Amino acid sequence: MGAVGAVGLVLHPRRDSQFAVDTLIDWAQTRGLPVLGLVDEMTRLDCDAEPVTEEQLARRSTLVVSLGGDGTVLRALRLCRSSPGAVPVPVLGVNLGRLGFLAEVDVPELPDALTAIDEHRFRVERRAAVQAVLPDGSTSIAFNDVALVRIPGDGVAAVEVTVSGEGFVRYAADAIVVATPTGSTAYSYAAGGPIVSPSVEGLLVIPAAAHASFNRALVLAADEPLRLDLLPSSGVLAVEVDGRVAAEVRAGDSIALALVPEAAHLVRLGVTSFYQRTRRKLRVMGSLEADDGVT
Numbered sequence: 001m002g003a004v005g006a007v008g009l010v011l012h013p014r015r016d017s018q019f020a021v022d023t024l025i026d027w028a029q030t031r032g033l034p035v036l037g038l039v040d041e042m043t044r045l046d047c048d049a050e051p052v053t054e055e056q057l058a059r060r061s062t063l064v065v066s067l068g069g070d071g072t073v074l075r076a077l078r079l080c081r082s083s084p085g086a087v088p089v090p091v092l093g094v095n096l097g098r099l100g101f102l103a104e105v106d107v108p109e110l111p112d113a114l115t116a117i118d119e120h121r122f123r124v125e126r127r128a129a130v131q132a133v134l135p136d137g138s139t140s141i142a143f144n145d146v147a148l149v150r151i152p153g154d155g156v157a158a159v160e161v162t163v164s165g166e167g168f169v170r171y172a173a174d175a176i177v178v179a180t181p182t183g184s185t186a187y188s189y190a191a192g193g194p195i196v197s198p199s200v201e202g203l204l205v206i207p208a209a210a211h212a213s214f215n216r217a218l219v220l221a222a223d224e225p226l227r228l229d230l231l232p233s234s235g236v237l238a239v240e241v242d243g244r245v246a247a248e249v250r251a252g253d254s255i256a257l258a259l260v261p262e263a264a265h266l267v268r269l270g271v272t273s274f275y276q277r278t279r280r281k282l283r284v285m286g287s288l289e290a291d292d293g294v295t
Contacts, residue, residue, distance in 0.1 A: 002031070002118040008061030008089070009037040009049060010076040012068025015096045020067045020107045021047050027111050031118070036061055054079055058089060063117060063267075065110075066093045070100035074242050077143045077264040081129060090124050092117065092267040101185055101277050104269055113269055122269050128180050128201055128222075129263035132241065133256040135249060140241040143264065144183030146257060147208075148228060148237040148249065149175040155235025156211055158251075162227040163220060171214075173207035176228060178257050180204075185278060187243075193217045195282075198274055203259050226257045 007028055011017050021037075025048055028035045036057050037049035052060065058080050066076040073093040080089040093103030094110055105113045116122055132146045133139050140146070150157050150173075160170045179188035184196035184204060191208035194217065201222040207215055220226060230237065230253045239247040239255070249255065278284060 003062070003120050003122075004031075004033060004114065004118040005062035006034045006036055006060050007114075008052075008057040008064040008080075009035065009041070010057075010064060010066045010068075010072060010079065011037075011041045011044075012072045012096055015068055017067045017096060018045055018047075020094060020096065020110065021045055021049070023107065023110050024065060024114070025049065027114050061089055064089055064091045065114075066091055066103070068094075068096050069098065070102045071243070072096075073100070073102040073266075074143050077127065077129075077266075078141060078242070081141060081260075081263045088263065088265045090117075090265040090267045101274075101281055102182075102266065104267060104271055109271075113267075116269055117267060122267050124265035125198060125268045126262045127182050127198060127264045127266055129260040130178055130180050130183075130203060131258050131260050132178075132239070132246075134239065134247050135253040135255070136247070138247075140239075140246045141260065141263070142183070142242045143180060144186045144242045145177050145179040145188060145240075146255075147175050147177045147187055147240045148230075148255070149240050151236055151238055151248075154237075155233065157237050158231040158234035160229040160231055161205055161218065162229060163218075164224050168218070169214060170231065171207040172211040172233075173215075174209040174211075175207070177206045177208060178203055178226065178228070179206065180259070185282065188217075189282070194219075195278060201259065201261055203257070222259045222261060228255045228257065230254070 035049040036052045039051040042051045066073045076091045095103040095106045159176045181196040181200045191206045193206040203220045205218040234251045236250045
């Protein structure tokens with residue numbers, strides 16, 4: 001029995017995905033498999049996919065195919081994230097444009113990739129998320145990062161970092177970024193944080209453009225509770241969840257954050273490794289002084 005049942009689609013909001021969708025539907029129709037697409041996305045295309053809601057797509061799909069870039073993959077991961085104790089729906093990322101960190105194949109490789117998955121010739125890469133509990137009690141989930149970001153014209157992000165109930169450090173910065181290992185190559189990397197293997201379970205806390213002598217990142221274990229407290233000197237900050245503004249917070253507010261292990265599964269076919277993708281995307285070349293023959 002094949003591994004693929006119903007195939008769900010998540011599309012980039014602007015890039016032309018018609019050819020990729022047609023390719024996927026042709027593959028599915030030869031096997032008698034249904035293809036599901038989000039209602040608002042299917043209105044942009046001429047195709048035979050069944051329009052469904054986000055909840056229906058996550059519940060009925062046995063594989064979700066993301067057509068776009070890393071942002072589209074992140075949206076698919078959030079949509080398919082598992083409830084406690086459940087097995088996440090695997091997500092296959094397909095590039096429509098520039099090379100990313102999360103997508104696995106390009107459009108010409110899609111039929112072979114789907115066949116390999118249907119024949120159980122794939123593995124899943126477990127990805128953790130970070131959950132933020134906002135001051136109003138609502139929760140937000142990110143697979144890259146949650147960031148408290150200075151609003152232009154307002155004060156700096158003045159934040160105390162509390163780990164396992166103990167105040168550790170106070171940062172004054174343009175932003176405070178709490179990243180998963182997946183997000184270590186995103187905002188965290190731009191702020192000077194380390195590159196972290198996606199197999200690691202833990203959280204990074206990084207100040208961006210710190211206004212103090214201490215500007216080092218913290219690496220926390222998966223089970224260490226984290227809280228960010230806005231100090232009296234802090235300006236109003238935007239809470240960005242995977243780059244989307246979810247709320248605004250101000251002095252006196254607190255945000256509790258925790259790692260959510262194995263919140264999603266990414267399909268891997270052995271095409272490239274994390275380190276190969278990272279070297280290409282970030283143009284990791286190393287030091288010329290380390291080359292042979294250089295003195």
